[in-house]
Amino acid sequence: MINKELLTIVETIQIAKETIKMRLQGSEKIKHAKPGQFVHIKVGNEGSHMLRRPISIADVNQDQQIVTIIFKVIGSGTDHLSKCHVGDVIDGLIPCGTSYPIEQITMDKALLIGGGIGVPPLYYLAKQIKEQGVEVTSILGFQSSEHVFYQSEFAELGKCHIVTNDGTHGFQGFVTDVIDQLDPTFDYYFSCGPTPMLKAVSSKLQDRNGYISIEQRMGCGIGACYACVVPTNDGSNGFKKICKDGPVFEANEVVL
Ligand code: FES
Known part of the structure; x- marks a missing residue:
């Protein structure tokens, strides 16, 4: 069930170019958020940026009732959100949307393929399936080295391969190039990122079991x-x- 929550910012930090990580504390209801779901956050004051922005959930600390979001500053709404401070309270609908159905599938190995701001939801997914004993391999694509984030966090959970479009960090090219080069073994793949990337990934892996998350x-x-x-x-x-x-x-x- 989706709840309207007042979420208090307990941390806000820039972790890569135009990329903000924010930790938000709410009621115990936010503990039920699952990997793949998002928070629909109202940004700005009445009369300004009244639209909500969907921001995927990157992690949940159930004990502390804290949800982590990571977003890119791409317009006035996210710019406004990026300028909020610790202690500010924001209005969020949570948890929204469907989650990766990890309780309904059986797997030994998973391949996670993320692009840009599609990387964060895969982190919470990686943590949860690793806890279930699944071997996790991640391929994470970014524009360039200054946009890379969460490499060490994913590396703690399994093999992590970074690819940048300009080759300034890790492999050069696109995530699909790295799938070809590494030819990883997996039972299911999970992908989140821009639509052209999802198209390329689902086309390349069309005979395989997988789930995509659309931005x-x-x-x-x-x-x-x-x-x-x-x-x-x-x-x-x-x-x-x-x-x-x-x-x-x-x-x-x-x-x-
Ligand atoms: Fe209104 Fe999806 S945003 S139906």
């Missing part, structure tokens, strides 16, 4: 406004709402 600008965030629809891939001319039926979908379930 999209949203309106209501709770399935009421149809601002986030995406066509289904079953020939029915149907559609899914990314905010409610997603953001996590089975790979090839929707047309990207």
Whole structure:
């Protein structure tokens, strides 16, 4: 069930170029947030940036009732959010959307493929499946070295390969190039990132079991406004709402 929470900022720090990590403390209800879900955060004051921004959940500390979000400053809303301080209280709907169905699937090895601001939700996923005994390999793509974050955090959970578009850190190229080079073994893959990357990944791994998480600008965030629809891939001319039926979908379930 989605709750409207008043979340107090307990930490805010820039961890890479234009990239902010924020830790938010709320009620005990936020403990139920799962990997893949997001917080729909209201940014700004009445009359200014009134739209909410969907920001994926990067981690949850259940004991302290703290949720970690990582976001990129890409417009006035996220710019406003980035300027908030420790002690400020923000309004968030949490937890929104679907999660990676890790309780319903059995696997020994997982491949995580993240791009840019699609990397954070994979961290909470990696932590949870590692706890279940799954061997985790991560391939994380960024524009350049100054955008890289969470390399050591992922490396603590398994093999972590970084790729940058300009080659200033790790492999040069795209995450799909690294999949080719490493040819990793896995039972399921999980991917989150920009749509072109998800398209390339799901096309390359079309015969494999996997889940993708779609990043999209949203309106209501709770399935009421149809601002986030995406066509289904079953020939029915149907559609899914990314905010409610997603953001996590089975790979090839929707047309990207
Ligand atoms: Fe309103 Fe998805 S954002 S239906």
